[in-house]
Each structure stands twice: as structure tokens, then as C-alpha cells.
Amino acid sequence: MATIKVTANTYFQKAKILFEDKARSISQSNTKLNILLQNVSEKLHKFAENPQVREMTEHVEVLYRMVKAHINGTYQGLSSRSVGMIVLGLVYFITPVDLIPDFIPFIGYVDDMSVLIAVGKSLQTDILKFRVWENTSAM
Secondary structure: OHHHHHHHHHHHHHHHHHHHHHHHHHHOOHHHHHHHHHHHHHHHHHHOOOHHHHHHHHHHHHHHHHHHHHHHOOOOOOOHHHHHHHHHHHHHHHOOOOOOOOOOOOHHHHHHHHHHHHHHHHOHHHHHHHHHHHHHHOO
């Protein structure tokens, strides 16, 4: 378990170095955020039937919904920092050539999953609050 945590943090730190400026730029523009969400949606559709990456897609789907609700103004519980972190993870997810290129079967998604896990862990409270809000809003 410690190895997974170290690896997730290592990939996250490298992702931050590679994509932090891009994530910051995207997170400051609703137009760019909508384009990002469209790209995320397209990649999620490719994975819809692949059980090997289902856990990763579940992480991505909640982050996607958080950003979408933030853009729409229906959810206002995200700080700029949280939006930036989510955007960083989603940008990394949609980038096919990152630390481990996605075209390498299964292994190509290990780094994506590691970055998403690190984002999820750092935003645990935000994600929990969002899910509670989402469940109560659906009633």
C-alpha cells in the first residue's frame, strides 16, 4: 500500500510540473472548461465497456460532475484551488502522451490512475461534500 501511495504522489508531482500552467489557464475560463469536459466525456465513452479501467472512470466521472456543476453555477462549494486540482487531473487523463503513453495496453493508464487517486485523496472532503449535495439535490 505504501508503494502505491508513493507512486501516486510521484506521478502527481510530475503531472503538476508538466500541466500546472495549462490547468490554471483552463480553470479560469468556462469556455476552456467546457472544451475539457467534452474531451473527458469522449474519452470516458471509449472506456465505457472496459472493466479493467472501470475504477478509474468512476473517479473521473465524479470529478467531471463536480466541474460541470461548478460551471453551471448549481454547485458553489469548490474553491479555485479545488477546481485547479480537478482540472489538472482531468487534463492529465485526456492527454494520450504523458509519463506512460496511453497507447500501451493497460500499463498506459497506471499513471493516469495514480494522478486521479492523488487528486481524489487531496480533495476527499470536497468530493464527500459534493456527493452529499448531489444526493440531496436529486431528491
